[in-house]
Amino acid sequence: MSISERKQRDKIEMENLILNSAMELFLKEGYDNVTIRKIAEKIEYSPTTIYLYFKDKDEIFFTLQKMAFKEFNKEQLKTAEIKDPIERFFAHGKTYIKFAVENPGYYDLMFIMNEPVRNLKSPEEWQDGMSSYDYLKQNIKELMEIKYLPETDIEVAAFSIWSLVHGIASLVIRRRMFFPEEYRNQLIDGALMYLFSSLSNKN
Amino acid sequence: MSISERKQRDKIEMENLILNSAMELFLKEGYDNVTIRKIAEKIEYSPTTIYLYFKDKDEIFFTLQKMAFKEFNKEQLKTAEIKDPIERFFAHGKTYIKFAVENPGYYDLMFIMNEPVRNLKSPEEWQDGMSSYDYLKQNIKELMEIKYLPETDIEVAAFSIWSLVHGIASLVIRRRMFFPEEYRNQLIDGALMYLFSSLSNKN
DNA sequence: TAAAAATACTTAACAATGTTAAGTTTGTCA
DNA sequence: TGACAAACTTAACATTGTTAAGTATTTTTA
Numbered sequence: 001m002s003i004s005e006r007k008q009r010d011k012i013e014m015e016n017l018i019l020n021s022a023m024e025l026f027l028k029e030g031y032d033n034v035t036i037r038k039i040a041e042k043i044e045y046s047p048t049t050i051y052l053y054f055k056d057k058d059e060i061f062f063t064l065q066k067m068a069f070k071e072f073n074k075e076q077l078k079t080a081e082i083k084d085p086i087e088r089f090f091a092h093g094k095t096y097i098k099f100a101v102e103n104p105g106y107y108d109l110m111f112i113m114n115e116p117v118r119n120l121k122s123p124e125e126w127q128d129g130m131s132s133y134d135y136l137k138q139n140i141k142e143l144m145e146i147k148y149l150p151e152t153d154i155e156v157a158a159f160s161i162w163s164l165v166h167g168i169a170s171l172v173i174r175r176r177m178f179f180p181e182e183y184r185n186q187l188i189d190g191a192l193m194y195l196f197s198s199l200s201n202k203n
Numbered sequence: 204m205s206i207s208e209r210k211q212r213d214k215i216e217m218e219n220l221i222l223n224s225a226m227e228l229f230l231k232e233g234y235d236n237v238t239i240r241k242i243a244e245k246i247e248y249s250p251t252t253i254y255l256y257f258k259d260k261d262e263i264f265f266t267l268q269k270m271a272f273k274e275f276n277k278e279q280l281k282t283a284e285i286k287d288p289i290e291r292f293f294a295h296g297k298t299y300i301k302f303a304v305e306n307p308g309y310y311d312l313m314f315i316m317n318e319p320v321r322n323l324k325s326p327e328e329w330q331d332g333m334s335s336y337d338y339l340k341q342n343i344k345e346l347m348e349i350k351y352l353p354e355t356d357i358e359v360a361a362f363s364i365w366s367l368v369h370g371i372a373s374l375v376i377r378r379r380m381f382f383p384e385e386y387r388n389q390l391i392d393g394a395l396m397y398l399f400s401s402l403s404n405k406n
Numbered sequence: 407t408a409a410a411a412a413t414a415c416t417t418a419a420c421a422a423t424g425t426t427a428a429g430t431t432t433g434t435c436a
Numbered sequence: 437t438g439a440c441a442a443a444c445t446t447a448a449c450a451t452t453g454t455t456a457a458g459t460a461t462t463t464t465t466a
Contacts, residue, residue: 007413030317036453046416048455057453111379112315114233123381156393159380163394167370176314177362178326190359191366198401210442239424249445251425260424 015053017043019067022060027105031115034060058119061109065116068106069128075099076132085142092139093165093196097188100169112170136161150201164195218256220246222270225263230308234318237263261322264312268319271309272331278302279335288345295342296368296399300391303372315373339364353404367398 021042025034036057040047054060079095082088100107109116110129120126137158143149149157168191171177172184179187224245228237239260243250257263282298285291303310312319313332323329340361346352352360371394374380375387382390 035451037451047453048417049415051454052414112373112377114377117378126381152397153393155382156390156397159382159390160394160397163370163374164367164398165370166374167366167368170315170373171366171369174315174317175320178329179358179362187359187362190356191363194355194359194363195367195398202405238422240422251446252444254425255443 011053018050018053019060019063023064023067026064026109030105031061031113058115061113061116062119065109065113066128068103068109069131071103071106072099072110073128073131077135080135085139085146086148089139089143089148090196092136093161093192096165097169097192100165101172101188104173107169107173111166112173133158133162148200161199165192168192214256221253221256222263222266226267226270229267229312233308234264234316261318264316264319265322268312268316269331271306271312272334274306274309275302275313276331276334280338283338288342288349289351292342292346292351293399295339296364296395299368300371300395303368304375304391307376310372310376314369315376336361336365351403364402368395371395 018039021039022034025038025042034057036047036050039060040050050060054063076092076095076099079088079091082091137154140149140154140157140161144151144154144157168188172188177184177187221242224242225237228241228245237260239250239253242263243253253263257266279295279298279302282291282294285294340357343352343357343360343364347354347357347360371391375391380387380390
């Protein structure tokens with residue numbers, strides 16, 4: 001049995017070699033910079049070898065997306081340590097934006113790019129991404145219980161809050177923020193604060 | 204002089220022929236479907252002729268983006284007729300989302316795609332897009348004056364509200380909304396209402 | 407242990423793409 | 437009419453994703 005086990009290991013190792021090279025190229029210069037031939041050159045195999053491990057280029061990006069989600073989820077869930085739900089809520093939002101701004105490639109892969117989505121046949125395959133969303137819903141529920149947020153449909157509230165942070169993140173990443181450089185970060189933080197604060201029951 | 208005027212006219216006509224064909228291909232099947240050769244075939248000229256009117260493919264998309272902004276602005280400003288500022292505010296938001304959902308290609312071109320932005324050297328060139336943004340700021344100012352919105356930095360408020368509607372729109376357009384089909388529209392409307400309502404001074 | 411079979415990989419080629427260089431046709435004006 | 441410029445085309449280039457066919461290498465079988 002050990003021999004087929006080793007083969008299994010080798011296969012996974014090769015897959016990772018391909019994925020890591022692809023990710024490196026992608027993060028360095030974006031989607032167009034990832035060509036099968038460049039990956040091949042990097043790993044010192046012929047281009048066609050890659051097709052023995054991945055059906056096509058889209059499948060590579062689909063897998064890179066999953067990797068990005070792993071990173072992302074890990075980062076998001078760090079805020080779970082925070083006891084106070086209100087403080088946790090704000091930290092969650094800040095962490096989200098911070099991740100997006102500091103890892104624009106990952107964020108693009110997860111929430112903006114078309115390529116990895118084509119490969120995605122059913123919502124179940126997006127499960128990697130659902131973990132953070134469930135975490136958000138859980139937090140919202142808690143904030144409604146302590147009356148910090150008004151009682152509303154949780155699905156609506158969760159989607160709203162996701163939209164709100166995603167809006168900020170994707171305007172930054174796709175370079176639609178034409179504000180003076182030094183003002184930009186201030187504006188991002190300001191918007192996050194403004195929006196998150198608005199949501200609470202004021203009295 | 205009339206002869207060079209006619210030439211000028213012909214040139215513009217040809218440019219429009221190219222642009223309209225490109226737009227048609229783009230709206231029908233997206234960016235990848237727009238190839239120089241396909242445009243050429245559609246207008247019954249050789250592919251290289253296109254390069255006599257546009258520097259490269261990016262320049263075509265940059266121009267398509269401007270066209271999209273024209274359409275978009277026109278639609279947005281229709282809400283200016285509405286007298287009541289609060290009603291106008293909500294209508295503006297709804298119009299924004301409606302435009303995005305009904306014209307995903309245009310929206311993508313304006314606010315999501317990378318391609319047209321590469322060509323864009325200075326913010327001034329984005330002026331087409333700024334018109335609606337100024338309109339938004341004007342409306343916000345009015346809502347602060349009548350104390351419907353709390354007094355805050357107008358730049359922060361405008362960017363926040365833009366982010367919020369853009370978030371909804373871009374999640375829909377880039378297919379990150381994995382909710383049952385029939386529930387989707389309800390959720391979009393719900394989120395818009397929830398977020399817009401949250402913004403006001405509750406008392 | 408030698409032949410057969412499966413596995414891992416490569417070479418060569420395909421069609422499609424954006425783009426350029428060089429040429430040809432057409433129109434304009436002296 | 438003949439020179440010149442404008443409008444357009446042909447042919448080619450390099451780059452891309454992908455496939456078909458082949459060659460080594462390793463494993464299995466007899």
